[in-house]
Amino acid sequence: MSENRQPPRRSDGTRAAILRAARERFAADGYERATIRAIAADANIDPSMVMRYYGNKERLFAAAAEFDLRLPALTGVHPDQASELLVGHFLERWEGDETLMALLRAGVTNPAAAERMREIFAAQLVPVAERLSPDRPQVRAGLVASQILGLALCRYVLRLPPIVAMERADVVAWTAPAVRHYLTGSVTETAEVGLQVAGDAGQVD
Template identity: 60%
Template sequence: MRRSSEHTKTRILAAARERFGTAGYDRATIRAIAADAGIDPSMVMRYFGSKEELFAAAAYFDLELPDLSAVARDDVGPRLVAHFVDRWERDEALVVLLRAAATNTVAAEKMAEIFTTQLLPTVTAAGADDPLRSAGLIATQMLGLALCRYVLALPPVTAMSCPEIEHWLGPTVQRYLTG
């Protein structure tokens, strides 16, 4: 019985989500994902091109942005920084997606989508003067921090505690919100 290409892609994505979730990115293989989906590994490559593109397509990340409506407007920036540091610290898959986004357009689009769809509403609700610009600038800070801390592992940045990062970047993010 022939499967439609959409059905095959759906099976591959489901298998990839499960395999990446249980084995992690590095230990998940195209062969294992294909076996889980009940297809030949060449089909995975046909539909997704590479492991990085498959990961980006399968990845959905909830930034778990907090409701900041009860936070004083002048404290939103530091709270966002603290939240993002905590979020990056808890989810290696976000770091994997960031690494992939540096060289893969599919992963880059996924990262942009995550930040656009999730950060913009939070920034808007926080009363930013120019929500679109503010969300973009906040993303530059948080992605830059993640790149330097978790991918490049720059010693001065990796040595900083979370409260230190909040202290240094919080005012910058606050300025992006309130001008």
Template identity: 50%
Template sequence: MPFTNRSLAAREAILSAARARFTEQGYDRTTIRQVATDANIDPSMVMRYYGSKDGLFAAAVDVDLKLPELGAIPREEVGGVLANHFVTMWRNDRNGPLSILLRSAVTHEEAAERLRAVFADQVTVMVRRLLGDGAEAELRAGLLSTHLLGIALTRFILALPPVASLDDEDLVAITAEYVDRVLNGPLPVGTAASGGGREQRVRRS
């Protein structure tokens, strides 16, 4: 179906209503009918645009991390640039696609699969561009994702003190140090095994 201005506005109204409902009450309790009512659009149109509740969810959590191109940035500034990017992104996303995806992913395998895809397609690709292909770049990308998701979880979702009440600039400084170390520092992997080749023991998944 052609994307007219009218259908684009309708789609945006639907996605916005869907994100609000998914945030408030989760995937299970959200219905196409509720979203249609909120968006002031007939439920049949929601089905026509998105096919199913699952299709609507997928469209609502279509996450673009908008990661910066790191190749152009001096290596010692990479940690700060990435930390700043993530803290700003999470602050602006509070009830956005990424928060919905994370909240849903802990109980829904489909959402978890989608979240894994976001990190594989975007964070891992970015780190590979910086560090080259190979298991070690993949592991560093995974650990970077672990820390960024940990920060998102404790600061923005669980509101764990005192991480939740840190100044943005302190959070960026702390995150920058970790990002720098996880991208460039030593990786204590395989050292427990007796002299085993480190690269070999980093498993591809």
């Protein structure tokens, strides 16, 4: 008589189903409103399975937030064009990926989401900055991130009316020069510009 055996557990398939459901649920509801129970229902599994594989919602979110920003290499591209391409690329990513937007929103208030965002930008943006300038690429990437993330918060989360109303081409035109300076400029150039502005402001006709 043959023994009754449980079918082999397809852990990889289960994990994939959980992550797929989690990304969709986090994108639809945001981090705070999404629940383990809802994600499990979306994946058609018991909530205990989600807890078994990921432990809690923070760990699940961190695992689900495995994003490839698909940044352009920018090798051999002129700095002016590189900054325009980079800003335009990020606008497309923010507008085309609801899960990435969910991570951005959650990162404002949730430490796990903020840490995941930092990891993503450090791992993917620093190499791009290093290819354009080997001088302090971590600092340059951090400054670019401050510009890009600040823009995303104002345009897509806080929805400041003047920023929301701007055409994409105008956003690129206004933002790209700052990104170009962060990628290839120097502190000396910044200081010289600041002194010139201060001098002009102090002149009296």
